[in-house]
Amino acid sequence: MVRTRWIAPLVAAPVALACGLxxxxxxxxxxxxxxKEWSGGExxxxxxxxxxxxxxxxxxxxxxxxxxxxxxGASLARxxxxxxxxxxxxxxxxxxxxxxxxxxxxxxxPNLDNPAxxxxxxxxxxxxxxxxxxxxxxxxxxxxxxxxxxxxTLPGGKVECTSCHDPHDMSGEKHMLVRGNARSALCLTCHxx
Amino acid sequence: MVAQTVRRRDRQRAAPLLIxxxxxxxxxxxxxxxxxxxxxxxHAPAPMRRFTGMxxxxxxxxxFVSACRAPNQAPQLVYxxxxxxxxxxxxxxxxxxxxxxxxxxxxxxxxWTRGSTRTFVGxxxxxxxHADTLYVCDTQLNVxxxxxxxxxxxxxxxxxxxxxxxxxxxAVGDDDRIFVADTDRREIAVFDGDGRHAAHWRPRAAEEFRxxxxxxxxxxxxxxDAANDEVCVLSTTDGSVIRRFGGTGSELGxxxxxxxxxVGHDGTVFVSDMLNSRVxxxxxxxxxxxxxxxxxxxxxxxxxxxxxxxxxxxxLFIADAEFAHVQVYDTxxxxxMMFGGPDGAPGSTPMPVGIAxxxxxxPTLTRLVPSGFQPTCFVFVSNTxxxxxxxLFAVNTGP
Numbered sequence: 001m002v003r004t005r006w007i008a009p010l011v012a013a014p015v016a017l018a019c020g021l022x023x024x025x026x027x028x029x030x031x032x033x034x035x036k037e038w039s040g041g042e043x044x045x046x047x048x049x050x051x052x053x054x055x056x057x058x059x060x061x062x063x064x065x066x067x068x069x070x071x072x073g074a075s076l077a078r079x080x081x082x083x084x085x086x087x088x089x090x091x092x093x094x095x096x097x098x099x100x101x102x103x104x105x106x107x108x109x110p111n112l113d114n115p116a117x118x119x120x121x122x123x124x125x126x127x128x129x130x131x132x133x134x135x136x137x138x139x140x141x142x143x144x145x146x147x148x149x150x151x152x153t154l155p156g157g158k159v160e161c162t163s164c165h166d167p168h169d170m171s172g173e174k175h176m177l178v179r180g181n182a183r184s185a186l187c188l189t190c191h192x193x
Numbered sequence: 194m195v196a197q198t199v200r201r202r203d204r205q206r207a208a209p210l211l212i213x214x215x216x217x218x219x220x221x222x223x224x225x226x227x228x229x230x231x232x233x234x235x236h237a238p239a240p241m242r243r244f245t246g247m248x249x250x251x252x253x254x255x256x257f258v259s260a261c262r263a264p265n266q267a268p269q270l271v272y273x274x275x276x277x278x279x280x281x282x283x284x285x286x287x288x289x290x291x292x293x294x295x296x297x298x299x300x301x302x303x304x305w306t307r308g309s310t311r312t313f314v315g316x317x318x319x320x321x322x323h324a325d326t327l328y329v330c331d332t333q334l335n336v337x338x339x340x341x342x343x344x345x346x347x348x349x350x351x352x353x354x355x356x357x358x359x360x361x362x363x364a365v366g367d368d369d370r371i372f373v374a375d376t377d378r379r380e381i382a383v384f385d386g387d388g389r390h391a392a393h394w395r396p397r398a399a400e401e402f403r404x405x406x407x408x409x410x411x412x413x414x415x416x417x418d419a420a421n422d423e424v425c426v427l428s429t430t431d432g433s434v435i436r437r438f439g440g441t442g443s444e445l446g447x448x449x450x451x452x453x454x455x456v457g458h459d460g461t462v463f464v465s466d467m468l469n470s471r472v473x474x475x476x477x478x479x480x481x482x483x484x485x486x487x488x489x490x491x492x493x494x495x496x497x498x499x500x501x502x503x504x505x506x507x508x509l510f511i512a513d514a515e516f517a518h519v520q521v522y523d524t525x526x527x528x529x530m531m532f533g534g535p536d537g538a539p540g541s542t543p544m545p546v547g548i549a550x551x552x553x554x555x556p557t558l559t560r561l562v563p564s565g566f567q568p569t570c571f572v573f574v575s576n577t578x579x580x581x582x583x584x585l586f587a588v589n590t591g592p
Contacts, residue, residue, distance in 0.1 A: 045488060046468050049470060049488050049489065049490070049496045049497070049515055050488050050489060051489065051490055052488075052489030052490055052491040052494055058492060058493070058528075059492055060274075060492060060521075060528045060529055060530045060531065061527060061528065061529050061530070062274065062278070062279070062281050062521070062529045062530040063273075063274035063278055063281075063529075063530040063531070064278065065274070065277075065278055066274060066492070066530070066531070068490065068491065068492070070534075071492075071516070071518060071531045072490040072491070072494075072516050073535070082578050086578075087543075087544060087578060090514075090544060090577050090578065091497045091514045091515060091544070092450075092497075094316075094318065094332065094546065094577050095318065095332040095359050095361050095376055095377075096318065096361045096376060096405045096419070096452060096499075096546075097405070097419060097450050097452065097467065097468075130578065
């Protein structure tokens with residue numbers, strides 16, 4: 001009984017702390033959805049669909065043996081094509097809901113006849129996401145030094161949206177970058193020139 | 194001392210000559226150099242030659258055997274739901290290129306003359322199916338592919354780089370005109386059946402309009418406008434506004450990011466309300482009837498519903514981009530099943546965003562249906578990510 005009394009605060013405290021820290025940066029940013037009319041004051045739900053606390057409802061009529069891990073397990077699973085640091089963004093940033101668009105596919109057409117026609121990433125520039133960091137390429141710094149910078153991240157050894165962007169906007173930099181890009185400082189974290 | 198010298202000479206004779214030795218030292222003459230080159234190339238040791246020959250033979254035999262076996266291999270079919278439940282959906286094909294779906298495919302002559310000869314898709318978004326033709330919005334190549342899956346002919350709309358900037362949704366009218374929602378130009382581009390740009394419609398000022406989903410029924414074009422969180426009903430004749438309904442909010446009848454729309458034969462409008470994690474059913478005038486789904490990860494819940502597809506019999510397909518599956522409901526809102534799944538397995542739908550329902554397909558595709566399975570409709574699904582961006586499923590919606 002004593003244990004159960006402590007479980008809720010122990011679970012809730014880190015979550016509240018994380019949300020509080022996140023919203024410290026989110027306040028006033030483009031991802032601050034609390035003020036939106038539709039959100040009901042909940043700022044997280046737009047990106048982080050709340051987990052249902054209620055027991056499973058009636059199973060599907062045509063699939064009575066369905067279990068939740070099979071049918072709803074994908075939200076936490078990492079796709080082979082891209083990590084959660086990209087897939088979560090692409091749910092909106094695919095050219096429909098959010099204006100800034102991204103595509104996880106730029107590595108698929110390295111020899112396309114006219115690559116200039118590909119609008120693969122940012123508006124006006126072109127940066128792939130969901131690809132392995134080119135650790136052995138001389139044009140790039142070693143992954144270890146990139147990670148050691150403390151700003152750019154390479155989740156799972158891949159370049160994801162969250163490598164350069166912080167969706168919670170903790171840095172307060174323009175375009176939600178993880179650090180300022182004056183004199184291409186952010187770019188030079190990975191690129192040698 | 195003499196014995197040591199002799200042993201060293203013997204070692205020198207026995208030691209293989211290396212590539213580095215081929216760089217002629219000054220004291221070596223031409224014969225020595227020739228001998229050195231032969232030692233490294235033509236005159237390899239006999240055991241090595243035998244081994245190399247065996248490897249080549251093995252490679253040739255393996256290639257021959259695999260080439261002979263390939264046509265006889267049965268395709269790997271994935272059924273949903275898995276046994277022991279009665280199969281309702283079977284995955285027929287995943288593809289990025291029309292040629293993977295219809296092997297004899299080729300770009301049409303008009304495509305050749307216009308310089309757009311691609312038969313593959315970059316990043317697909319909205320889909321539509323009409324008269325044996327699959328229409329695929331491509332937000333990477335910024336064109337709309339029109340693939341005739343009966344003849345295997347590929348065309349492209351907007352390949353001139355001027356008429357389309359970011360096509361995300363497509364719908365086809367009864368008169369074969371094609372309507373394309375362009376979120377970058379914030380307009381609806383209209384093409385005639387031959388692919389010529391005929392008009393562009395913008396029911397509001399550009400900064401106040403952002404079309405992200407389309408559906409045609411009779412002479413009405415239903416447009417989901419993300420800028421105003423509303424559904425705008427236009428006349429397909431001239432693009433004039435017939436009515437608008439919706440608005441920003443979480444209550445019934447309001448939307449946040451309406452990302453898909455479909456209209457039933459009885460006039461019921463189903464709108465995918467993406468950021469409210471639900472699909473709403475409304476009357477043709479916009480009066481809310483009921484909602485399907487709510488935020489969560491339980492049966493009857495959904496994450497990020499995108500395009501919706503509707504069969505004439507009243508089966509609703511909803512692409513859920515968050516949970517990487519397609520949810521199937523009847524028009525009363527009862528959950529029937531889910532199919533697809535995360536990346537990696539055959540039949541997966543890593544991030545489904547587009548759906549097109551076809552009641553019948555040409556023989557070029559029905560050949561893929563396994564014997565014993567009686568499909569009542571077919572569903573094309575597009576994915577933003579994944580090794581294969583397009584998938585085709587056969588569905589049995591019978592009792």
